[in-house]
Amino acid sequence: MKLLRWGEKNHEKPGILAADGTIRDLSGHVDDLASDWLTDAGLAKIAAIDVDGLPSVPAATRIGQCVGRVGKFICIGLNYADHAAETGAAIPAEPIIFMKATSALTGPNDGIVIPRNSEKTDWEVELGVVIGTEARYVEEADALNHVAGYCVINDLSERAFQTERGGQWTKGKSADSFGPIGPWLVTRDEVPNPQNLxxxxxVDGVMRQDGSSKTMIFGVAHVVSYLSQFMSLQPGDVISTGTPPGVGMGMKPEAVYLRPGQEVRLGIEGLGEQTQSVSAAR
Structure with a gap:
């Protein structure tokens, strides 16, 4: 299934993508794509609904973030061997974990707002993992059974805030609009191998990133298992699993960063696409 949330920001309703490409309204059956609805039992109830009998949503309707009431927004840094190489970083021995504020979450096409005093706002297409069943001390062999599904994420970063102003990465990752997710939450049964996407x-029609999840250093199952050793993962938690090469700070002979007026497009095989216009914070 391809599930989504649609409507005015902060007032989104749940929906599902029908076989004919139209969006259908699930709100008569489901309160939100969150918590128990993301468990195997909850997804099974959604799968049993007659999609063709649901009301259609107008084509021009805004698409919101594909998961509601996100508890944790967890990110993995330097998780692609070819991306680590372009930044000159050593391959990490264990996954690098940082958090992104949930207030950064936004819809897939809502636009990127460059924060005040930004010098180096950068892009990162990433595979998002949405937890469906609580994971606590899970083995890698069982880890994917705790996943509800997958989505596209643009893990936007302000590199000067992230690496040049001391402290941890979070303040360079958490500006409003720095976490577009969606358009769809694609359930795990439709993604049999998340390591080959x-x-x-x-940016403005110029291909910057052209990679594959197969170059991940730590695959999805390892990441879910690893995180569950340090914190419980709850239904609706979102994990952003790292980016392939081609980010702005890795451009040669010099880095390239986003500017107001530009357009960013990104996508992952089978998971949909995002399009964002770039503006400056007021």
Whole structure:
């Protein structure tokens, strides 16, 4: 299934993508794509609904973030061997974990707002993992059974805030609009191998990232298992699993960063696409 949330920001309703490409309204059956609805039992109830009998949503309707009431927004840094190489960083021995504020979450096409005093706002197409069943001390062999599904994430970063102003990475990752997710939450049954998905991102039509999840250092199952050793993962938690090469700070002969007026497009095979216009914070 391809599940989504639609409508005015902060007032989104749940929906499902029908076989004919139209969006259908689930709100008569489901309160939100959150908590228990993301468990195997909850998803099974949604799968049993007659999609063709649901009301259609107007085509021009805004698409919101694909998961509601997100408890944790967890990110993995330097998780692609080719991306680590372009930044000159050593391959990490264990996953690098940082948090992104949930207030950064936004819809897939809502736009990127460059924060005040930003010098180096950068892009990162990433595979998002949405937890469906609580994971606590899970083995890697069982880890994917705790996943509700997958989505596209643009893990936007302000590199000067992130690396040049001391402290941890979070303040360079958490500006409003720095976490577009969606358009769809694609349930795990439609993604049999999350380690072989094509990923891409362009800026103003110029391809910047053209990679694959197969170059991940730590795969999805390892990441879920690893995180569950340090914190319980709850239904609706979102994990952003790292980015392939082609980010702005890795451009040669010099880095390239986002500017107001530009357009960013990105997508992952089978998971949909995002399009964002770039503006400056007022």
């Amino acid at each position: 094509k990923m891409w991102l362009s």
